[in-house]
Amino acid sequence: MSRHNSIANLDDDDLLEGEESGAPAGPERVPAVPEPVIIAQGRPRPALRLADLPEPEEIEASGPLSAEEEDLYALCMRGVEEFKTAWWVLGKSMANMNSRRLYRKTHPTFEAWVKDTLDKSRATAYEEMTAYVVGELVSARADKAFEEDSNSTSSARVPSIGKKAAGALNSVTKDYGAAVSVAVIETIEDSTGKKVPVKALTGIVQQLPRKKEKELTEEELTALARELAASEAGKTQPAEDAAERKDLTSLNSLRTAVSSLEAAHRALAPAKVRSALDEAPEEAARLLATAQDLSAKVAKRVG
Structure with missing residues (x-):
């Protein structure tokens, strides 16, 4: 059966x-x-x-x-x-x-x-x-949007959702179905005016009560999602400023690393390497092997 x-x-x-x-x-x-x-x-x-x-x-x-x-x-x-x-x-x-x-x-x-x-x-x-049911529903809406306005529909107007974002909505999908999940993410994006990063979306969804704990109507669920999204948006700008500062710090770190590599290259001049091998063959050979290993790792990272 x-x-x-x-x-x-x-x-x-x-x-x-x-x-x-x-x-x-x-x-x-x-x-x-x-x-x-x-x-x-x-x-x-x-x-x-x-x-x-x-x-x-x-x-x-x-x-x-x-x-x-x-x-x-x-x-x-x-x-x-x-x-x-x-x-x-x-x-x-x-x-x-x-x-x-x-x-x-x-x-x-x-x-x-x-x-x-x-x-x-x-x-x-x-x-x-x-x-997948969320992706299927959004995909169907995208197809409909394209069919209705195939000449002028821009990518900004066509619905889309990534696998990680749909996965972040799994608890809502299991409790209320794909249509409610789509309503939740659309409400969040409407309230913030932009696509919400998966990490932020996950944080919002995790604060929504599961159906077995407290059953909500679709209107109640989307209203709560809107409230949580607005609260999350208030934290976003300071985080973006911090990220910009971090990017500058990362660039400075890269400059320092390249300078160190240039200094190491000068220190490993052939004459200096031969002299070190004459003074302490075993220790110098070990250090050169380490240098070759590090050189390969650096080449792999920047390649």
Whole structure:
């Protein structure tokens, strides 16, 4: 029997992987996979779209993949390969691999599959699978904005969100859904008048109560987010001034380091090196080896 369980609604305690048990999933238990697009030979295959992937659905499945599961497995792997940088499509592909147990084609567990395929931990994968629904929603809004005004839509008007920012909203997404998460970040950006750094966004979201502690309406949640963002903005200017001073200090430190390197280069003149080797061969050789090691490290850093 199929179990519907949206990844976005997982609580932190729900991230335990289910046991693989029961009879193999029958074809009727898997939603229809979009028909493959036939492309004329020699033409590039169109990029995978979010709409090409079905919604992730929890299925107790074991044994070999059915024919339809094989098709969906191939589709998800295509999403993994094509969209390692389009994080929301990758997240949805991972969600299908996990919820439908498609990983069993090559691996005994989702944890093993995601480690071998993407070099991600299971915890990181679950965070990205929670965040993808926010990226999917924002991406859909961006597509709509472009379609409505394709000739004059500027990048400043097109919605966008990075993986880390969406991940910072995971607690809101789990409690209230992607739409509320988007409302929260839009409220924060409206109140500050600019994109909020991930660190600041994380700090604001961490101060929002979890639903199990105190359930809020969307209006109450966004109002609280606005209040916290205004408070955070009051701390921003002094921090920016300090960062500018730090940049100047860093530049002065770099000047000092380069001057020291120039002095060391002069001190390591060939005649002085030969003289040191004559006076104390072993000690001089050890120091020269250290100098070569440091030289390689410096070259690597400035390269």
